Amino acid sequence: MAKIIETENNVINQIGVGTEITGDVSTNNDIRFDGVLIGNLKTKGKVVIGETGAVKGEISCKNSVLEGKLEGKITVAELLTLKATSSLTGDIKTRRLAIEPGARFSGNCSMDAETTPSNAGKEADKPREDSKKS
DSSP: OOOOOOOGGGOEEEEOTTOEEESOEEESSEEEESSEEESOEEESSEEEEOTTOEEESOEEESEEEESSEEESOEEEEEEEEEOTTOEEESOEEEEEEEEOTTOEEESOEEEOTTOOGGGTTHHHHSOOGGGSOO
């Protein structure tokens, strides 16, 4: 008899079409939303919002692919990809950004080589060098 052993890196959480979650979601693994989330999402893995998926809240993750809708702030440590079917209303903080023609984005975007979900917002607290008086 074969034994199946799943490691943490191979686990993918999936929220299907017709499922709506209200509240915050936290996981260490990848997650895909084809349903609806009203709340915040935090993961150390990848977030995929499918074409039928929608999130209203904040997302913090390592990588993300957006095909559906997002209303809120997203912080991505590595790469955020906005597919042609995506619609994002809110702010982006990421290291790298890929936008396909047809994607809709309304908000602010901040790209930083040292963006991580844990240091999001800390850069704004630092005093700027050019703001010091001589």
